[in-house]
Amino acid sequence: MPVSLALVVSEILSDIETMGADKALQLISWRFEGLKIIRQHFNDIDFDYYNTGGYELLNNNAPLEQLGYINGLLYTITNATETFVQKDNCINDFGFAGITHVLENRFEGALHSGKLLRALLQKVISMDVQVMFGTELKSFEENNDEIALHTSDKRTLFTQQLVFCTNAFSKSLLPEIAVVPARGQVLLTEPIPGLKLNGVFHYDEGFYYFRNLNDRILLGGARNTSIETEYTLDAFTTLPIQQALEDFLSKVVLPGQRVAIQQRWAGIMAMGPDKSPVLKQLTERTFCSVRLSGMGVALAPMMGKMLAEMV
Ligand SMILES: Cc1cc2nc3c(=O)[nH]c(=O)nc-3n(C[C@H](O)[C@H](O)[C@H](O)COP(=O)(O)OP(=O)(O)OC[C@H]3O[C@@H](n4cnc5c(N)ncnc54)[C@H](O)[C@@H]3O)c2cc1C
Numbered sequence: 001m002p003v004s005l006a007l008v009v010s011e012i013l014s015d016i017e018t019m020g021a022d023k024a025l026q027l028i029s030w031r032f033e034g035l036k037i038i039r040q041h042f043n044d045i046d047f048d049y050y051n052t053g054g055y056e057l058l059n060n061n062a063p064l065e066q067l068g069y070i071n072g073l074l075y076t077i078t079n080a081t082e083t084f085v086q087k088d089n090c091i092n093d094f095g096f097a098g099i100t101h102v103l104e105n106r107f108e109g110a111l112h113s114g115k116l117l118r119a120l121l122q123k124v125i126s127m128d129v130q131v132m133f134g135t136e137l138k139s140f141e142e143n144n145d146e147i148a149l150h151t152s153d154k155r156t157l158f159t160q161q162l163v164f165c166t167n168a169f170s171k172s173l174l175p176e177i178a179v180v181p182a183r184g185q186v187l188l189t190e191p192i193p194g195l196k197l198n199g200v201f202h203y204d205e206g207f208y209y210f211r212n213l214n215d216r217i218l219l220g221g222a223r224n225t226s227i228e229t230e231y232t233l234d235a236f237t238t239l240p241i242q243q244a245l246e247d248f249l250s251k252v253v254l255p256g257q258r259v260a261i262q263q264r265w266a267g268i269m270a271m272g273p274d275k276s277p278v279l280k281q282l283t284e285r286t287f288c289s290v291r292l293s294g295m296g297v298a299l300a301p302m303m304g305k306m307l308a309e310m311v
Contacts, residue, residue, distance in 0.1 A: 037301035047116035054108025097255035164288040168270035186220035269294040
């Protein structure tokens with residue numbers, strides 16, 4: 001699935017309010033560095049990386065008033081005086097409705113996370129890492145010398161150290177960590193003749209995101225329209241959220257057009273009281289990097305780097 005760095009002014013402002021500026025900036029910096037690390041290790045072409053530019057669609061002025069402040073904060077990360085620039089002409093260029101302003105971020109990029117995962121697997125297998133697909137860890141016991149891992153197929157494996165990267169699926173193994181699953185639903189349209197969109201787009205503090213995939217639109221989000229039902233590990237789509245996505249598509253993105261939907265799917269993210277990931281040593285031999293708050297593709301390289309230093 002295509003993924004982006006997802007820098008959104010209204011979301012950054014909301015993060016600063018809930019987490020404070022230092023923590024919010026730290027997260028952005030890790031994501032920014034993460035994308036750089038991915039691009040150092042893999043060829044852009046292998047995971048369909050395009051520096052498409054990103055756009056935030058606004059229907060109020062509030063983020064514009066904070067633009068100078070946010071650009072000032074981001075200077076230390078992007079090294080640009082204007083990371084975000086007002087580009088209201090995009091409303092007509094792309095044909096949006098119900099939007100009053102557009103902000104552009106030229107550092108935004110999109111990648112194909114399935115292809116990235118494939119490239120990563122190829123790399124680790126070539127380094128002799130053994131990946132045990134379909135093996136579920138049911139429980140574990142740590143003693144002085146080692147950790148015993150009990151799997152669902154009734155085997156016991158032994159290890160010196162254990163790192164949990166189980167994200168939203170961490171509750172049963174690590175009940176002490178505050179993490180809740182959050183379902184993200186997506187749809188993909190049929191090809192749209194004459195589609196004008198090009199780039200990655202965000203709306204409503206990042207709760208909606210869409211991009212063109214050649215001449216199709218991939219649109220996801222709307223979790224905020226039914227927040228309670230989406231705190232689930234069930235990775236399937238639901239009518240209310242898919243309806244909210246289709247409403248947004250026909251009212252804002254492609255006003256007045258009826259477009260057929262080719263595919264719908266859902267994935268599971270991990271959330272907590274704020275957006276900080278939980279990266280820490282749990283006991284002498286166990287560690288975790290979980291709760292990646294829907295930013296795990298961009299955050300993963302820095303989490304991995306910090307974990308490697310910790311273990
Ligand atoms: C719709 C959607 C859009 C997204 N968009 C973006 C984006 O634009 N940018 C971005 O950076 N991120 C995005 N994300 C978030 C990103 O996909 C996740 O943060 C990332 O996949 C987390 O990676 P992870 O490896 O930590 O966890 P996961 O990908 O959830 O992997 C956890 C793994 O642990 C395994 N596991 C769990 N329990 C056990 C067990 N007991 N034993 C063995 N294995 C176990 C699972 O099978 C799974 O393979 C998006 C997510 C969704 C759903």
